[in-house]
Amino acid sequence: MKHAKFSATVRDHMMIAHSLGGEVFGPAQRLHGATYVVDATFHSATLTPDGIVVDIGRAAEELKDSLAGLNYRNLDEEPDFAGRNTTTEALAFAVAEQLARRVAEGRLGPGEHLSRITVTLHESHIASASCEVVL
Secondary structure: OOOOOEEEEEEEEEEEEEOOOOHHHHHHHOOEEEEEEEEEEEEEOOOOOOOOOOOHHHHHHHHHHHHHOOOOEEHHHOHHHOOOOOOHHHHHHHHHHHHHHHHHOOEOEOOOOEEEEEEEEEOOOOOEEEEEEEO
């Protein structure tokens, strides 16, 4: 028998403002805006009895809700990010954590078959960063 791995991905976007501390960030040390295309991929070794990894409609709603606290915000002013650089990687982690919490709460339906979530933030057509959390 062949071993299978399954995934389902939903997509949304968010617009934020922020500045990054440290010379490595060059001009991004100044306040600037960023628009991210956000992909959330749910992984499983099995399918539900309905033949899906996750209900795509529910997953899309939960991704949108997870981004709502970041969207159209100046992250430099958000207490959750005080003293931290809101790099693309750090934001991918924040969104992945939110989604993992929602899976644990059952907001995407029974999630015991899910093994991990990968969140990828595309900051342009040439650059992206991802974070994968194990459930």
